[in-house]
Amino acid sequence: MRKPTRELCIDGYNLLYALGEAFRKGTLEEQRERLEELLQDVRRRTGYTMTIVYDGRGSNHPLEERGAFSRVFTPSRMSADEWIINHLQSSPAAARNTTVVSSDRMIVSHAEAYGAQALPSESFIGKHIEKKCRKNNMHDSTGELSDSQMAIWLQRFSGDDPYAREK
Numbered sequence: 001m002r003k004p005t006r007e008l009c010i011d012g013y014n015l016l017y018a019l020g021e022a023f024r025k026g027t028l029e030e031q032r033e034r035l036e037e038l039l040q041d042v043r044r045r046t047g048y049t050m051t052i053v054y055d056g057r058g059s060n061h062p063l064e065e066r067g068a069f070s071r072v073f074t075p076s077r078m079s080a081d082e083w084i085i086n087h088l089q090s091s092p093a094a095a096r097n098t099t100v101v102s103s104d105r106m107i108v109s110h111a112e113a114y115g116a117q118a119l120p121s122e123s124f125i126g127k128h129i130e131k132k133c134r135k136n137n138m139h140d141s142t143g144e145l146s147d148s149q150m151a152i153w154l155q156r157f158s159g160d161d162p163y164a165r166e167k
Contacts, residue, residue: 006046007094009087010039011080011102011121012054018103018121019129036071042128043069048099051087053080081107088114 016024016035024031036052043050049070056074074083084107088095092114100111101124108118119127 006048007098008042008046008048008050009084009098009100009116010050010052010124011084011100011104011107012052013080014102014104015052015121015124018125036069038129040069046128053083053087055080085110088116 012032012035016031019035023034032054039050039052042048051070051072053072053074056076056078072080072083074080081102081104084100084102088098088100088111095111095114095116098111098116100107100116100118101121102108102111102118103120103122108120111118
C-alpha cells in the first residue's frame with residue numbers, strides 16, 4: 001500500500017511575518033519570491049507537497065497555481081485563514097496527512113479539529129529554514145541571526161552573491 005503524500009499548507013503572510021523584519025525588505029512580490037525560494041528548498045529536502053496561501057489581490061476569484069508547489073491568492077472577500085479552513089474541511093481524509101503552518105490560533109484550532117497537524121510558523125522556521133543558516137555558519141553564539149548575518153544570508157539565498165556560485 002502506498003504511503004499518503006504529506007502536504008504542508010502554509011499561511012504565507014503569517015510565515016513571512018515570522019521570518020522577521022530583516023527578511024521583509026523590498027516589495028511584497030520580492031518578499032514572496034524569497035519566501036517561495038526557501039520553501040522550494042524545504043520541498044526538495046522533505047518531498048512534501050506544499051500549498052502556500054496568501055490573502056487575495058483584490059479579485060473576486062481565487063488565483064490558484066497547482067503542482068508539487070502550489071500558490072493560492074484568495075478572492076478579496078476571503079482571508080487565507082478561511083481558505084485553509086475550507087481546504088481542510090473539504091477533504092477530511094487528506095486533512096489527516098496535512099500539516100498547517102501558521103501561528104494563528106484560530107487556524108491551529110481548526111486544523112487540529114479536522115485531524116491535521118499544526119506547526120507554528122516560528123517552529124517551522126526553526127525546524128526547516130534555520131537549519132540551512134546553521135549549515136552555512138550564519139548564527140551567532142546565541143543561535144539568533146544578527147541583522148548583518150541576515151542580510152548576508154538573504155543575499156546568498158537570493159542568488160545575488162557572486163561567491164555563492166563558485167562554491
